[in-house]
Amino acid sequence: xxxxxxxxxxxxxxxxxxQFLHLNGSTQSAGxxxxxxxxxxxxxxxxxxxxxxxxxxxGNENEIxxxxxxxxxxxxxxxxxxxxxxxxxxxxxxxxxLKVMQDTFTFDSIQTPSKVFVFTEAVTxxxxxxxxxxxxxxxxANKSAALDIILKFPKAHVTLQDDTFKMFVERFFALVRxxxxxxxxxxxxxxxxxNFHDGFRFCSLxxxxxxxxxxxxxxxxxxxxxxxISIISILLQILQWQLVEAETSLIKASISSPMYGVIQSxxxxxxxxxxxxxxxxGESCKLKPTMHSLLQICKKISNLVSPVVCNSSPxxxxxxxxxxxxxxxxxxxxxxAQSLLLCCWHCMKExxxxxxxxxxxxxxxxxxxxxxxxxxxxxxxxxxxxxxxRHRGAFEMAFNGFTKLSHRLWSCPFSELKAKTSVWxxxxxxxxxxxxxxxxxxxxxxxxxxxxxxxAILVTEPKHGGYECFHTAMEVLLSxxxxxxxxxxxxxEENQGIEVEPSAVHALNIxxxxxxxxxxxxxxxxxxxxxxxxxxxxxSSSFWPIRNSSTMLLSAVVTRIFGVKKVQDE
Numbered sequence: 125x126x127x128x129x130x131x132x133x134x135x136x137x138x139x140x141x142x143q144f145l146h147l148n149g150s151t152q153s154a155g156x157x158x159x160x161x162x163x164x165x166x167x168x169x170x171x172x173x174x175x176x177x178x179x180x181x182x183g184n185e186n187e188i189x190x191x192x193x194x195x196x197x198x199x200x201x202x203x204x205x206x207x208x209x210x211x212x213x214x215x216x217x218x219x220x221x222l223k224v225m226q227d228t229f230t231f232d233s234i235q236t237p238s239k240v241f242v243f244t245e246a247v248t249x250x251x252x253x254x255x256x257x258x259x260x261x262x263x264x265a266n267k268s269a270a271l272d273i274i275l276k277f278p279k280a281h282v283t284l285q286d287d288t289f290k291m292f293v294e295r296f297f298a299l300v301r302x303x304x305x306x307x308x309x310x311x312x313x314x315x316x317x318x319n320f321h322d323g324f325r326f327c328s329l330x331x332x333x334x335x336x337x338x339x340x341x342x343x344x345x346x347x348x349x350x351x352x353i354s355i356i357s358i359l360l361q362i363l364q365w366q367l368v369e370a371e372t373s374l375i376k377a378s379i380s381s382p383m384y385g386v387i388q389s390x391x392x393x394x395x396x397x398x399x400x401x402x403x404x405x406g407e408s409c410k411l412k413p414t415m416h417s418l419l420q421i422c423k424k425i426s427n428l429v430s431p432v433v434c435n436s437s438p439x440x441x442x443x444x445x446x447x448x449x450x451x452x453x454x455x456x457x458x459x460x461a462q463s464l465l466l467c468c469w470h471c472m473k474e475x476x477x478x479x480x481x482x483x484x485x486x487x488x489x490x491x492x493x494x495x496x497x498x499x500x501x502x503x504x505x506x507x508x509x510x511x512x513x514r515h516r517g518a519f520e521m522a523f524n525g526f527t528k529l530s531h532r533l534w535s536c537p538f539s540e541l542k543a544k545t546s547v548w549x550x551x552x553x554x555x556x557x558x559x560x561x562x563x564x565x566x567x568x569x570x571x572x573x574x575x576x577x578x579x580a581i582l583v584t585e586p587k588h589g590g591y592e593c594f595h596t597a598m599e600v601l602l603s604x605x606x607x608x609x610x611x612x613x614x615x616x617e618e619n620q621g622i623e624v625e626p627s628a629v630h631a632l633n634i635x636x637x638x639x640x641x642x643x644x645x646x647x648x649x650x651x652x653x654x655x656x657x658x659x660x661x662x663x664s665s666s667f668w669p670i671r672n673s674s675t676m677l678l679s680a681v682v683t684r685i686f687g688v689k690k691v692q693d694e
Contacts, residue, residue: 130170130177148160151213158220161221202222215261244278275316289326308389315392319396356393370425375460375464378468383425391478399493423505426509429472433465441464469515472509506529507526579637601634637680640684662674
């Protein structure tokens with residue numbers, strides 16, 4: 125610490141800093157690790173700013189060399205900590221320090237490199253290889269930090285020899301087809317790295333490797349944008365092969381061709397393309413058919429895995445058409461059921477994230493990347509998942525994508541699309557009021573994805589309409605819950621022949637989600653008294669689902685009235 129930002133630390137203290145980092149780099153306390161990074165950032169800025177004063181005076185070459193050697197030793201120490209056998213904490217703090225060094229000592233134009241430490245020039249090829257290997261880390265935070273460092277390098281600096289580059293592309297091809305989620309994530313990070321720095325070379329080698337496995341058409345590509353489209357086309361071909369195998373045997377495909385890794389890599393490749401200003405003219409004419417094929421394949425995958433994630437017991441569910449398998453798969457049914465569920469819900473997760481990104485960024489309309497019919501079909505897919513899925517991970521990811529879609533639809537200039545949000549919420553409210561239609565919805569302990577479905581539409585409703593959709597939904601939901609209180613007042617013996625109405629459970633669970641949402645906190649204030657009375661009346665019900673949902677509703681209403689409980693330690 126120093127009051128002057130240009131005051132250089134004593135040279136004797138620099139060796140203590142290196143020793144301190146060596147001894148405390150594996151500390152278990154995350155707060156302490158971030159405190160260390162903060163202090164290192166202040167120290168590096170003092171050295172950088174103090175250099176300007178030293179360079180103005182002659183005869184300070186020896187002192188400048190001392191601090192330059194310290195920074196070089198600090199750089200070497202951090203790269204040595206990125207070895208595969210190092211602990212996660214040590215790799216994390218080393219990557220954070222490297223990011224600080226890169227931000228502090230990256231200059232546009234400054235004094236001669238012989239006098240000043242420049243991060244990009246100090247990083248050697250072996251160190252760069254170490255950063256690329258860090259993209260294979262099992263922790264996403266480390267992979268993200270390593271990718272941020274690599275992407276800030278000049279493209280000419282990130283040059284790998286042909287053998288090394290081909291080895292990484294082969295590794296990508298193996299990881300993208302792996303059933304492990306961490307391997308699929310590593311493949312996506314490798315694609316982002318090499319597609320950004322040398323997309324043409326990456327696409328050429330990937331096409332060559334895939335060609336050895338199956339025959340595909342080789343298409344020419346020249347620009348980085350077109351190489352991204354070509355990479356997506358290659359990945360789509362791989363995804364199509366995996367889909368064919370999954371349609372034959374979904375259990376076998378969950379191990380050999382899980383599909384979600386390829387979808388995640390396609391998402392990573394799309395992020396390298398500016399979808400907001402693309403049209404189907406000029407160089408981007410290839411993107412429109414590619415996007416159409418992508419949406420069609422993803423919908424087929426969604427329909428294929430939906431019976432698993434929509435099953436009432438997805439953890440041990442095996443599709444009926446998968447019974448004619450060989451003895452190996454039948455004998456290990458528990459493991460296969462588990463791998464099947466992981467494959468199906470990861471596929472739904474990646475499809476939801478991909479569709480959410482597309483509807484948020486892609487241009488919409490005639491002659492654009494996304495047309496009206498495609499956007500409408502994406503919305504129908506989200507609605508189906510939110511109303512039918514039982515797996516929490518599946519409908520939570522669908523909620524994130526559906527929220528982005530609802531926000532896009534509310535502000536859409538096309539009237540037929542802008543009205544879909546109101547149509548969807550009206551259809552759901554009509555289903556809740558209809559006894560025959562309510563039985564088709566999920567009757568789970570918390571109504572599965574129905575609260576998320578209503579919440580996504582009402583939260584994104586714009587203010588200029590006076591929140592008409594929100595007020596209509598609240599009135600209908602409160603009326604359904606209040607009407608059920610007639611049975612709650614009956615004696616227990618008169619309630620024996622009455623079945624619990626699913627619409628009442630759904631209404632209570634949806635109301636709970638709306639009362640909990642912080643964005644709706646001001647709009648929902650007029651409905652707090654009615655919600656409180658409904659929750660209290662629900663305690664006298666003879667039906668456990670009503671009492672359970674009323675308890676959770678009361679907790680949400682009380683939290684909305686009094687706020688979150690604060691502990692003294694906070």
